[in-house]
Amino acid sequence: MLRSLEIRDLLIIDRLELAFQPGLNVLTGETGAGKSILLDALGFVLGWRGRAELVRSGADQGEVTAVFDLGADHPAHAVLEGAGLPSGPELILRRLNFADGRKTAWINDRRASGEVLRTLSETLVELHGQHDDRGLLNPRGHRQMLDAFAGVDTGSARAAWTRMARARKAETEARAALAAMQAEEDFLRHAVAELDSLAPEPGEEARLDISRRTMQGAARIREDIARAHQALSDQAAEGMLRDATRWLEGAAGKGSETAEARLDSALAALERATLELGEAQGEVEACLAALDFDPQELERIEERLFAIRALARKHGVLPDDLGGFADDLRARLASLDGGAANLAALEAEMQAASTDYAKAAAALTAARMKAARALDTAMAAELAPLKMERALFETLVEPGEAGPDGVDAVSFTVATNPGAPSGPLNRIASGGELSRFLLALKVCLTGGTPGLTLIFDEIDRGVGGATADAVGRRLAALAAGAQVLVVTHSPQVAALGAHHWRVEKRVDAGMTTSRVVALSATERVEEIARMLAGDTITPAAREAARALLV
Known part of the structure; x- marks a missing residue:
């Protein structure tokens, strides 16, 4: 229930405080006194989109604060909890509009966005006027209204529709991918066979290149090392050292003490040279063994190295990436080979989702047909007290375009007199009749919403006399179990209010302001x-x- 509304520096209101009550609250006043400004202010604090410029001339900012009382089971608690905002028995909404157009809002003293305000407002206030700015006259919203009236759950249909849409998309993509792969099937099979035959390994190209360079270098230096080995052999340096040693030993043994003493040093040097020569010969032989290779092995290495590099150039990848590239081609080939089976599985999933959707949509249609009859009955009961007992309201549930919420098109039609053709509300009914139709429809559609404040902006326009009295009595009956705010020009409606305010305009010192007075x-x-x-x-x-x- 809306308990209070405080407005500061908004349009022609400098400061205004209103304390509303349960039951039927009526606001009256001359045309232009500012009654619509009150609704603009309330809409502003609730986050509704309205006038762009609300700040009173000469003020830096305009401010509106609304206080609501919430019952323990009020749906606003769930919205607050979902937004991470504190909730309790009292809800305080405050919103500022600065002169430069900026807007700031608080919910229970916590900063909040306009989107959260609008979501919250749907649980707090229902605003309705003869021109139905909230959509009662728009057939596109009639199905949602009928579902809300009957408590219809569209979750199963939505889930099946989502599954069906995903399956259809997957099937389309799989079919396109299969067609693309079939177009390159010959290439895939040849490329995989070629890569499997070569079977390159990561790092192999570098290893082969090193081996090839080593063998090519060995071929160039091995001949010189072989000549050096020949020079150190028995037929060359080693043999000459042995001959020299033998000759000197023979000379030293011929009895000349002088020669023997002198030759001992020479023979020791030759012994050392012979040892060094043996070591050098061993190292040279080892080097020759290391440089020894099979020319056919070099040829094999070169052939494989050139084959790897050629295949890498052909496919535009690095040699070390050929293995991964081959895996990708094999995966594509496997997808091609299993494409038909995968496509069949996707088609089966699509069919299953379609079947589930058809069942869910049929259940929705049945529920809506039942709800339509219940709404028509409820409307007939509401129209009679409004002096329209001869009028016919009918909810049509017809085949429509399939979508997440089923396959039904719902529209509200009326016939104002027996035998008259039915048609849309805004085309068939006159101004006064339209007011009463919409009042009855609003009562039926919101009757089960707990804690909702209903606001009717000149719903009685175009009616008078006994009809206006009937409208007022229906509003009063509705207000017996809820809070109803009515902006009215009808004395019959105003007289039935439990609480009455007059909106009036005055001019002080050249400044026009609007105020609201509670009437005794x-x-x-x-x-x-x-x-x-x-x-x-x-x-x-x-x-x-x-x-x-x-």
């Missing part, structure tokens, strides 16, 4: 008399006003 019993007589008689209030008008207030 005496003041109500004067206000309703004004609504009956106009500018000149006669005694007869006062008597008529008192009669209405009885």
Whole structure:
């Protein structure tokens, strides 16, 4: 329930505080007094999109604060919890509009976005006028309204629709991929066979290149090393050292002490040279063994190295990536080989989802047909007290375009007189009839919503006399179990209000402002008399006003 509304520096309101009550609250006043400004202010604090410029001329900012009382089971608690905002028995909404157009909002003293405000407002307030700015006249919203009226759950149909859409997309993509792979099947099979035959390994190209360079280098230096080995052999340096040693030993043994003493040093040097020569010969032989290779092996290495490099150039990859590239081609080939089976599985999934969707959509259609009959019955009961017992309201549930919420097109139609053709609300009904149709529809559609404040903006426009009285009595009956705010020009409706405010405009020092005054019993007589008689209030008008207030 809306408990209070405080407005500061908004349009022609400098400061205004209103304390609303349960039951039927009526606001009256002359045209242009500012009644619509109150609704603009309430819509602003609730996050509704409205006027772009709301700040009062000369002010830096405009501010609106609304306080609501929430019951323990009020749906606003779930919205607050979902947004991470504190909730309790009292809900305080505050929103600022700065002169430069910026807007800032708080919910229970926590900063909040306009989107959260709008979501929250759907659980707090229902605003309705003859021109139905909330969509009752728009057939595109009638199915959602019927579902809300009946509590229809579209979850199964939505889930099946999502599955069906995903399966259809997967099937389309798989079919396109299969067609693309079939177009390159010959290439894939040849390329995989070629890569499997060569079977290159990561790092192999580098290893082969090193081996090839080593063998090529060995071929160039081995001949010189072989000559050096020959020079160190028995037929060359080694043999000559042995001959020299033998000759000197023979000379030293011929009895010349002088020669023997001198030759001992030479023989020792030759022994050392022979040892060094043996070591050198061993190292040279080892080098020759290391440089020894099979020319056919070099040829084999070169052939494989050139084959790897040629295949890498052919496919535009690095030699070390040929293995991974081959794996990708094998995977594509496997997909091609299993493509038909995969496509069949996707088609089966698509069929299963379609079957589930058809069942869910059929269940929705049955539920909506049942709900349509219930709504028509409820509307007939509501129209009778509004002096429209001869009118016919009918909810049509017809085949429509398939979608997440089923295959039904729902529209509300009316016939104002027996035998008259039915048609859309806004085309068939006159202004006064439309007001009553929409009032009855609003009552039926929101009757089960707990804690909702209903606001009717001139819903009684175009009706008068007994019809206006009937509208007022229906509003009063509706307000018996809820809070109803009515902006009205009808004295019959105003007289039935439990709480009455008058909106009036005044000019002080050249500044126009609007204010709202709570009326006493005496003041109500004067206000309703004004609504009956106009500018000149006669005694007869006062008597008529008192009669209405009885």
